[in-house]
Amino acid sequence: MPKEPTGPRVVILGAGFGGLTAAKALAGSARVTLVDRHNFQTFLPLLYQVSTAGLAADHVAHPIRGALRNTGVAFRMGSPISINHSNKTVELDSKEILEFDHLVVALGSATADFGVPGVRENSLGMKSVHEAITIRADVMRRFEDLCRIEDKTVLSISVVGGGPTGVEMAGAFAELVRGPLKNDEAQAAARVIVNIIEAGPRLLPSFAERLSERTKRDLEKLGVTVKLNTSVAEVQATLIKLKDGTSIPSDVTIWAAGVQGEPTAARLNLPLTKSRIDVEPTLQVKSYPYIWAIGDIAGIGSHGEDFLPMVAPVALQQGRFVAQQLLRMHQGLPLLPFKYRDKGSMATIGRHKAVVEVKNLKFAGVPAWYAWLFLHLFYLLGGRNKIGTMADWTWNYLTFDRGNRHIMDSV
Ligand SMILES: Cc1cc2nc3c(=O)[nH]c(=O)nc-3n(C[C@H](O)[C@H](O)[C@H](O)COP(=O)(O)OP(=O)(O)OC[C@H]3O[C@@H](n4cnc5c(N)ncnc54)[C@H](O)[C@@H]3O)c2cc1C
Numbered sequence: 001m002p003k004e005p006t007g008p009r010v011v012i013l014g015a016g017f018g019g020l021t022a023a024k025a026l027a028g029s030a031r032v033t034l035v036d037r038h039n040f041q042t043f044l045p046l047l048y049q050v051s052t053a054g055l056a057a058d059h060v061a062h063p064i065r066g067a068l069r070n071t072g073v074a075f076r077m078g079s080p081i082s083i084n085h086s087n088k089t090v091e092l093d094s095k096e097i098l099e100f101d102h103l104v105v106a107l108g109s110a111t112a113d114f115g116v117p118g119v120r121e122n123s124l125g126m127k128s129v130h131e132a133i134t135i136r137a138d139v140m141r142r143f144e145d146l147c148r149i150e151d152k153t154v155l156s157i158s159v160v161g162g163g164p165t166g167v168e169m170a171g172a173f174a175e176l177v178r179g180p181l182k183n184d185e186a187q188a189a190a191r192v193i194v195n196i197i198e199a200g201p202r203l204l205p206s207f208a209e210r211l212s213e214r215t216k217r218d219l220e221k222l223g224v225t226v227k228l229n230t231s232v233a234e235v236q237a238t239l240i241k242l243k244d245g246t247s248i249p250s251d252v253t254i255w256a257a258g259v260q261g262e263p264t265a266a267r268l269n270l271p272l273t274k275s276r277i278d279v280e281p282t283l284q285v286k287s288y289p290y291i292w293a294i295g296d297i298a299g300i301g302s303h304g305e306d307f308l309p310m311v312a313p314v315a316l317q318q319g320r321f322v323a324q325q326l327l328r329m330h331q332g333l334p335l336l337p338f339k340y341r342d343k344g345s346m347a348t349i350g351r352h353k354a355v356v357e358v359k360n361l362k363f364a365g366v367p368a369w370y371a372w373l374f375l376h377l378f379y380l381l382g383g384r385n386k387i388g389t390m391a392d393w394t395w396n397y398l399t400f401d402r403g404n405r406h407i408m409d410s411v
Contacts, residue, residue, distance in 0.1 A: 005031045005032070007029050007327075008326065009033075009101045010032045010033070010104060010326060011032075011102075012034045012106060013035050013105050014036060014106035014108055014262075014295070014297075015034050015038075015075075016041060016044075016108045016315065017295060017319065019104065019106030019319065021319025022104055022106065022294065023071070024067075024073070026073075030326065032074065034076070035079075038077070039063060039064055039075075040062055041067065042129055043379075043381065044060075045376060046380070047060055047126060047132045048132070050136065051131075051133075051139075053136055053403075053405045054172060054392065054404065055404060057404075058385075059385050059388040059389045067382070076094070076096065076098070078092035078093050081093050082268065083269070083291075088100055088290065100290075102326050102329075103292070105298075106294050107261075107262040107265060108262050108297060108315075109261055109297065109310055110259065110260055110263055111255060111259060112275075114257070114258060116232055116234065117233075117235070118234045119235050122236055123253040124253065126255075134409055137406075137408060139173070139252055140406070141407050143188060143189075146185075146188040153191065154192070154249075155191060155192045155193070156192075156195065156251050157192065157195070158250040158253050159173070160257045161196075161198065162226075164345070165256040166196055166198070167203055167219065167349060170195075170196040170224045171218070171222055171350040172350065173224075174219070177223070180400070183401070194224045195224070195225045196227065197240065198230065199229070199230065200228070200229070202228060203226065206309070211364060218353045222353075227248070230244075235255075240253060259296065260276075261276040261297045265297055271287065274307070276296075277297055279292075279300050281300065281338060282337060282338070283300070283321065283322050283338050294315060294321075311345075313340075313343055317338075317341065344358030346372050351397070352365065354371070354372045392404070
């Protein structure tokens with residue numbers, strides 16, 4: 001049994017990469033309550049494999065209470081609706097009021113539509129397990145429709161956004177079509193088209209140009225149509241209108257073009273710049289020294305310039321750092337500025353196809369693919385999820401099949 005915790009009362013909003021890390025780092029040194037609208041943490045980097053039938057949905061979701069077992073950290077399922085600064089309390093939608101000495105905001109990010117008409121109504125986002133299952137169901141249902149008709153009707157799947165999520169998604173869809181769907185019904189699979197649409201001149205713009213080129217080639221080898229310098233003007237139900245006046249037929253449009261700070265921060269009246277909370281280099285929210293923000297929702301620059309990228313390592317490092325800062329403050333020690341250690345980036349395109357960039361080290365192909373597999377398995381939470389993921393991956397690898405092609409979004 002863990003000892004009854006002592007120390008400052010800390011409420012952490014959001015149990016994602018940043019919030020859960022902070023809660024575990026504070027366990028035993030503070031009285032911590034972690035709040036999330038879900039009772040599980042989502043491993044977002046593998047979500048695209050759920051939407052493309054490579055992984056079962058529950059392998060990317062880890063129960064928060066399980067992660068907190070024996071830590072002494074309390075959990076509340078709910079959403080914050082307001083902060084009372086004079087009493088230092090936060091009210092949840094369950095009407096529960098939590099008192100705090102420190103509040104850590106780790107609410108992550110939400111899909112950004114950049115004001116493009118039709119995105120909300122006619123495209124599918126990729127930020128939650130529910131959305132991933134919806135994408136899978138939509139594609140599989142339309143594939144079943146295609147199997148019923150033997151004419152020239154095509155099913156066009158378009159992924160908008162050429163960053164890592166878009167690239168991984170497009171590659172995984174292409175492999176789904178070439179493998180399992182072809183084995184299911186070849187004449188229908190032959191009529192499925194996968195597009196990736198990117199406004200800029202290259203895929204994976206944050207990687208070296210050579211790796212962007214390699215990614216494009218690898219996707220094209222898988223049969224993906226890569227459209228660069230292509231800006232979306234509007235998304236309609238079965239059509240994407242482009243800014244140059246032309247259009248692309250698209251039955252399923254997946255919007256992976258951008259993210260913004262989770263809108264709840266605005267509802268909590270915290271100071272924002274470009275949808276992310278204004279924070280000092282110490283991670284304290286501007287004007288509120290007892291409130292801290294970490295991860296995707298925190299707007300902190302690497303050198304006082306651009307904001308840090310919305311990636312898991314930033315949230316993990318800030319989660320550990322904010323715990324130390326709170327304890328330093330409690331002990332009357334001076335606070336330190338946060339420094340991000342960039343350990344590199346990677347993206348997978350398909351079987352034996354991936355790109356890795358770690359400082360000056362850049363590589364692609366089979367070694368990059370194994371590095372990607374190992375790292376994702378390492379960071380995935382929970383033994384059950386690791387074993388389940390390994391089982392799914394091994395099955396997929398050996399059989400060229402994908403066992404999670406279920407349509408499970410309706411009765
Ligand atoms: C599809 C996808 C793929 C990605 N792939 C990679 C990758 O390969 N590598 C990488 O480094 N990064 C990747 N990222 C980015 C990475 O997942 C994020 O940077 C990271 O999750 C940020 O951590 P966080 O703690 O700030 O937010 P999150 O991990 O998103 O956690 C936020 C938490 O807050 C909760 N929450 C939000 N709003 C509310 C509310 N109103 N009430 C209660 N709870 C709320 C959410 O349920 C969630 O649990 C990916 C992101 C996505 C969407």
